[in-house]
Amino acid sequence: MAVKLVSINTNMNTIINPLFLQLLVGILIGLGAGYLGSFMILKRMSLVGDVISHVALPGIALALILKINPFLGAFAALFLAIIGIWFLERKTELPSETLVGIFFALSLALGILITPEPELLEALFGDITRTSPVDALITIVLAFVIFFTMFKIYRKLTLSVISKQLAQSIGINVSKISFLFLFLIAIIVALGIKVTGVFLMGALVIVPAAAAKNISLGLTSFTRFAALFGGLSALVGILFANHFNLHSGPIVVLTSGVIFLLTLLFKK
Amino acid sequence: MANQETILTVENLGVKFDNNEVLKGLNFFVQKEDVLAIVGPNGSGKSVLFRALLGLVPYSGKIQWASNLKIGYVPQKFNIDKDLPLSVEEFFNFKEEGSEKIMNILKSVGITDEHHIEKHILKQRLGWLSGGQLQRVLIAWSILDNPDVLLFDEPTAGIDIGGEETIYNLLKKLKDKRGFTILLISHDLNIVYKYANNVICINKEMVCFGEPSTVLDPTSLVKLYGGEASFYKHEHEHNH
Numbered sequence: 001m002a003v004k005l006v007s008i009n010t011n012m013n014t015i016i017n018p019l020f021l022q023l024l025v026g027i028l029i030g031l032g033a034g035y036l037g038s039f040m041i042l043k044r045m046s047l048v049g050d051v052i053s054h055v056a057l058p059g060i061a062l063a064l065i066l067k068i069n070p071f072l073g074a075f076a077a078l079f080l081a082i083i084g085i086w087f088l089e090r091k092t093e094l095p096s097e098t099l100v101g102i103f104f105a106l107s108l109a110l111g112i113l114i115t116p117e118p119e120l121l122e123a124l125f126g127d128i129t130r131t132s133p134v135d136a137l138i139t140i141v142l143a144f145v146i147f148f149t150m151f152k153i154y155r156k157l158t159l160s161v162i163s164k165q166l167a168q169s170i171g172i173n174v175s176k177i178s179f180l181f182l183f184l185i186a187i188i189v190a191l192g193i194k195v196t197g198v199f200l201m202g203a204l205v206i207v208p209a210a211a212a213k214n215i216s217l218g219l220t221s222f223t224r225f226a227a228l229f230g231g232l233s234a235l236v237g238i239l240f241a242n243h244f245n246l247h248s249g250p251i252v253v254l255t256s257g258v259i260f261l262l263t264l265l266f267k268k
Numbered sequence: 269m270a271n272q273e274t275i276l277t278v279e280n281l282g283v284k285f286d287n288n289e290v291l292k293g294l295n296f297f298v299q300k301e302d303v304l305a306i307v308g309p310n311g312s313g314k315s316v317l318f319r320a321l322l323g324l325v326p327y328s329g330k331i332q333w334a335s336n337l338k339i340g341y342v343p344q345k346f347n348i349d350k351d352l353p354l355s356v357e358e359f360f361n362f363k364e365e366g367s368e369k370i371m372n373i374l375k376s377v378g379i380t381d382e383h384h385i386e387k388h389i390l391k392q393r394l395g396w397l398s399g400g401q402l403q404r405v406l407i408a409w410s411i412l413d414n415p416d417v418l419l420f421d422e423p424t425a426g427i428d429i430g431g432e433e434t435i436y437n438l439l440k441k442l443k444d445k446r447g448f449t450i451l452l453i454s455h456d457l458n459i460v461y462k463y464a465n466n467v468i469c470i471n472k473e474m475v476c477f478g479e480p481s482t483v484l485d486p487t488s489l490v491k492l493y494g495g496e497a498s499f500y501k502h503e504h505e506h507n508h
Contacts, residue, residue, distance in 0.1 A: 042353070155362045158354065162394075165343035168324045169419075217393055218355035 019242055022128045025136050026195050026234035026252065028143040030204065032188045034230020035150065037209030038223040039181060042161050046206050047097045048085060051104040053189045053201035055081040057111025060123045060198070064116050070123070071138075074193050077107070078186035086179050111198070126197035126249035128238060139191055146184050153177050158219060195234065196249035207256040208233055214263035229259050273300040275337060275417065275449060276321070280329035283313070283320050289472065290316050294329070296468050296477045298417075303443065303450045305464035305480070307457065309493055312471045314453045315344055318419050321451070340415030342406050344422070344453075350395040356405060357390040363412050373412050376445070377404040378438055403435055411442065418443075420452040436463045457484065 040049035056074035063073025085100060115123055122130075160167035160174040167174050185205070192201040212225035237252030274297050281294040291313040298304050306314050320327045322341060333339075360370045374385050379401070389401070397405060411418060420439065436459050443450055454460055460467050461480050469475040469484070469492050476483040476492075 159362055162348060162352075162354070162359075163343050163346045165319065165324065165345060166341060169322045169339070169341040169343070213351070213353055216353050217391075219353055219358045222353035 016133060018129070018131070019238075021131045021133065021136050022238050022242070022248070023235060025131050025139045026128055026238045026248070027231045028139050029188065029192045029195050030208070030230035030232070030234030030252070031227045032143050032146045032230070033192055033201075033204045034208035034212070034233075035223055035227035036146065036181075036185055036188050037205040037207075037230065038212060038226035039150075039154070039157060040185065040205060041209045041213060042158065042219075042222075043181075046210070048100050049185070049205045050202040051101060052078065052081060052085075052185065052205075053193065053198050054104045054108035054111070056190060056193055056201075057115060057123060057198045058107050059111075060119075060193070061111050061115035064119050065114070070119075071190055071194075075186060075190035078190050079183070081107075082179075082182035082186045086175075086182055089178060090175055108198070122197070123193070124197045124199050125247055126193060126195050126200070128195050128248050131194065135194065142187055142191060146188060149180060149184060153180055154223070157181055196252055200249055200253045203253045204230060204233065204256060207253065207260055211256065211260040211263040214260070214267045217268055229256060233259060273334070274298070275300050275334040277332045278321075278330065279332075281317075281320065281331060282328040283316055283325055284328075285325075291320070291327075291470070292473050294468075294470065294474050296466075296474070298449060298451065298466075301443070301447060301449055302466055303440070303452065303464045305460040305467045306451065306453045306470065307455070307460055307467060307492070308470040308475075312492075314470065315421055317470065318343075318421055318451070318453065321419065337417055338413065338415045340410040340413075340418045340448075342410045342418070342420045346406070348395050348402065350393070352393065352395045354394050355390065356392055356394055356397070359394050359405075360390075360409060360412065363409070365412050369412065370408075373408045374405070376442065377408045379404060379408075404438070407435075407438070407442075411446070411448070414446070415448060417449045417451065420450060422452065422454050439463070460484070 037049060040046065055077050057077075059073035059075070059077025060070045061073070062077075063070045066073075081104070084103070088099065111123075112120070156167065156172045156177045159170075160172055160177060164174050189201050189205065192204055195201070196204050208229035209222075209226040211229050212222050216222035216225055233252050233256035237255040238248045240246070240255070241248035241251040276298040278294055278296050281291060282289065283291040294317070296304075306317060308314050316325065318341070319325045321331060322339065323331075357370075370390075371382065371385060374389065375382075379385055379389060389397075389405070394402070394405070407420075418439070439450060439452070440463055442448075452464070454464075461484075464480055466478065467480045467483060468477045469488055471492050476488040
């Protein structure tokens, strides 16, 4: 099976333009990260969103040591992290940002220590040039899962942000909705590490959404602009990096930063 | 009163959080179209009582609602600040009731100008509404799908919602027009005398239950508020 996959991979690589693959994967991840980021901001979890990606590193390291797919390692570590956040959310009404900040920084330190040297740079800063058709396929499927799930839960999620009690009183399972949402965050961050690396993936979740918030009055425009800015950052960033032969991850995040600065001019 | 149908019976209700008794031994009932006020000092368990009635916290004892009742709820806590990107229209659309109904319900809570509703209320951010407008909008939202009972947890004591009207006038008018039952938490005893036909006083346990003029006697007020009682009793009369 593995041999067959590899041969399909090489065949596809020769057929599909690598830049097209990078753009496809990058834009889908940008769209998803921006969109989910808008709800991260709505839930007042900007800091968590910003640093959650750091947790992935020890997972990636373990996956590399155990010779399994790094995406799975990253996802497993993120999944543990979101369970932690979810428990904290249930215990207190306030976001436990200090605790999260400390824990996430520590896991980054641990990750740097145990990640094998050759892969460390890629894990930290991403390398989208190594995107395979199989990666693209996984990204397409998971992006669909993210948008489909959010379409089902975004109203309930928003209502539970406005008032947990109100949401519960009309039969919304606040805790379940919150868990589903955090689960999607874990997916998008694990996916996005390929694009921007562990250090910067959080920024791709938060910055486009923060930019969208500047220019939006309502929820619909906020979430759509957030997705759009995420996708646009990936598109422009990858093209720019490709043209000047630079690392695409930082350029993608810097692009989102430029968009953020531009939106300040039109702040509502 | 024509309607003497009991819609809620509460017997020996108790709520514990981590072995901490927050409420105990509550017994009362609510009849159709009653206005029941719940009074008590801060931390006496009033909001917890609402949450128990809504089935949101575990409790001991009995809470029996009449069957097929629809309950509307205006909680005390809202996280609506100025930069929350959510328009009033989007907030109403969460209930999927259609724009005509939304317009009608906003009119019924005293925002009467259609043009004003369309241009200045619905398109506005929820967090940009004034305190009074927000209060009206939250009530409108909670009664949009025609509840039989409205649970109203007073967010701020004696909020002025604009003009001569208080939130209680509005609730009373709505109740008379739509015939629902109201349970309200209030900090202002004047409100209780004026609008409620029954009152339950709690301070973790039940201190009194009955008609305000009968049960809110000096003994129970002292038991309820301690030294604060005089302050509550001599508060100025509102003129409406």
